[in-house]
Amino acid sequence: MADAFDVVVIGGGPAGENAAGRTAAGGLSTALVETERLGGECSFWACIPSKALLRPPEVHWMARHSPGVRESVKGPLDAAKVLARRDEMVHGYDDSSQEKWARGAKLEVVRGHGRLAGPRKVAVTLRDGSTRELTARRAVVLATGSRARIPDIPGLREAHPWTNREGTGAKSVPRRLVVLGGGVVAAELAQAWRGLGAEEVTLVQRGPTLLNRLEPFARELVEKSLRESGVTVRTKAQATRVHRAGGKGEVTVTLDTGETLRADELLVALGREVATRDVGLETVGLTPGKPVEVDEQLRARGVEGGWLYACGDVNGRNLLTHMGKYQARLLGDHILGKQVEAWADQRATPQIIFTHPQVAAVGLTEDEARERGLPVRAVQVGLDSVAGTSLLGDGYEGAVKLVVDEKRRVLLGATFVGPEVGELLHSATIAVAGEVPLDTLWHAVPAFPSVSEVWLRLLEAYGL
Known part of the structure; x- marks a missing residue:
């Protein structure tokens, strides 16, 4: 016999948890299906552990550039203690606290691999091999996320490379590390492992620049910092062959430049692919392996009856944890009968890259x-235009840029680069999402002597 619920959510990562929590809080019986760990990629193999690895080297740098503090800083970081702290932050890779939350939120947690089995039906292969069939009276939500993409480079898969999972979860610091990719994961983890004591870190990027979706000045400052920290950055190069005898030990990477790199570990950070190959999309007329296209209420297009929703990475709209959670809250409200529409994930997306210097951007x-x-x-x-920056210490470098719609006199986007600028971002996010007129922003007076006084310098530069 099938178990019936109002809502069935497939995927217990941040998006799935938020969707399920929202509908359950609204009084709908909700089942949450997860095959690995509740909390998903972000909690255990991405956002949380990567920041746990990045923060200590950043603090170490800041201490060494603060007069009166740097004199007391002796020696390198204690990498073992940093890794132990990382393990604490991911609860030893145990999701029991997440399950406790789910039970408290009145969710029915189903452990197993969930697949669509036709309209409003979900078949779950449980951990003991048996099958449990769930039916959804009102909605099914797909929140299965994405996984690291491993391209078809000869020898790469056989070399058992790191992805973001091993790159954030390694138990020791590799002496030599090669990183393939030039995006956020590549830049963050290259800097993290170099800061934790890796002797050689080489980052290989196919294009002419790193982080190519950012403003040019942001890319340049991050690349400069990586090089200054000891990371070797190779642009306009890509791997053509990888070799690792028996899948362990030294790995060699041949580049299209003819050069051969040797390392103890190889990290692949060449993008993500949506996890839709084995979730039963074909049973409802959709194509496996592709993002689930959704409308502004996050309902899957092409599915009769409007009962199937998709949030987070799986719909391909915006592959950021906080935007997946935003989508989840909205679709939860829509399932509950509210009139909502998702637009911030297309127009006012905030993102922080936790390199040193940090990059914070919106719009x-x-x-x-x-x-x-x-x-x-x-x-x-430049950030050196405000007194608050110099009070932080010596050698602080950064800049801020605003993009203004001249006709409407509102912000379209903002980018901050510098130490700890992530904490400045939400003010810009409010301005962009709320379309706050520049003449109104002029009256939002920043406190002296904070770094946020850079807003005043920007408005002055604009001519207000």
Whole structure:
């Protein structure tokens, strides 16, 4: 006999948890199906552990650049203690606390691999091999996320490379590390392991620059910092062959430049692919292996009856944890009967890259705005333009850029680069999402002598 619920959510990562929690809080009986750990990629193999690895090297750098403090800083970081702290932050890779939350939220937790089995039906292969069939009276939510993409480079799979999972979960610091990729995961983990004591870290990027979706000044400052920290950055290069005898020991990477790199570990950070190959999309007329296209209420297009929803990475709209959670809250509200529409994940997305210096950005870059034909003016100032920065210590470098819609006089985007600028981002997110007029922002007075006074310098540079 099938178990019936109002809502069945497949995937217990941040998006799935938020969708299930929202509908359950609204009084709907909700089942949450998860095959691995509740909390998903972000909690155990991405956002949380990577930041646990990045923060100590950042604090160490800041201490060594603060007069009166640097004199007391002796020796390198204690990598073993950093890794132990990382393990604490992921609860020893145990999700029992997440399950306790789920039970408290009145969710029915089903442990196993969930697949669509036709309209409003979910078949779950349980851990003991048996099958449990669930039916959804109102909605099924797909929140199965994404996984690291491993390209078809000869010898790569056989070399058992690290992905973000091993890259955030390693039990010791490799002496030599090669990183393939030039995006966020590549930049963050290259810097993290170098900061934790890896002697040689080489980052290989196919394109001419790292982090190519950012403003040019942001890319340049991050790349400069990586090089200064001892990371070797190879742009305009890509791996053509990988060799590792028996899948362990030394790994060699041959580049299209003819050079051969040797390392103890190889990290592949070449993008993500949606986890839709084995979730039964074909049983409801959708194509496995592709993102689930959704409308502004996060309902799957092409599925009769509007009962199937998709949130987070699986719909391909925006592969960021917080935006997946945003989508989950909205679709939960829609299932509960509220009139909602998702738009922030397309127009006002905030993101922080936790390299040193940090990069915090929201909305459009100048190039993106111009490509859309918008009337754009950009202003940029250095962080050294405010007293608050110099009080933080010596050697602090950074800049901030605003992208303005000249016709409407509202912000389209903002990018901050510098130590700990992530904490400055939400003010910009409010301005972009709320379309706050510049003339109103002029009256949002920043406190002296905080780094946020850079907002005043930016508005002055614009001419207010």
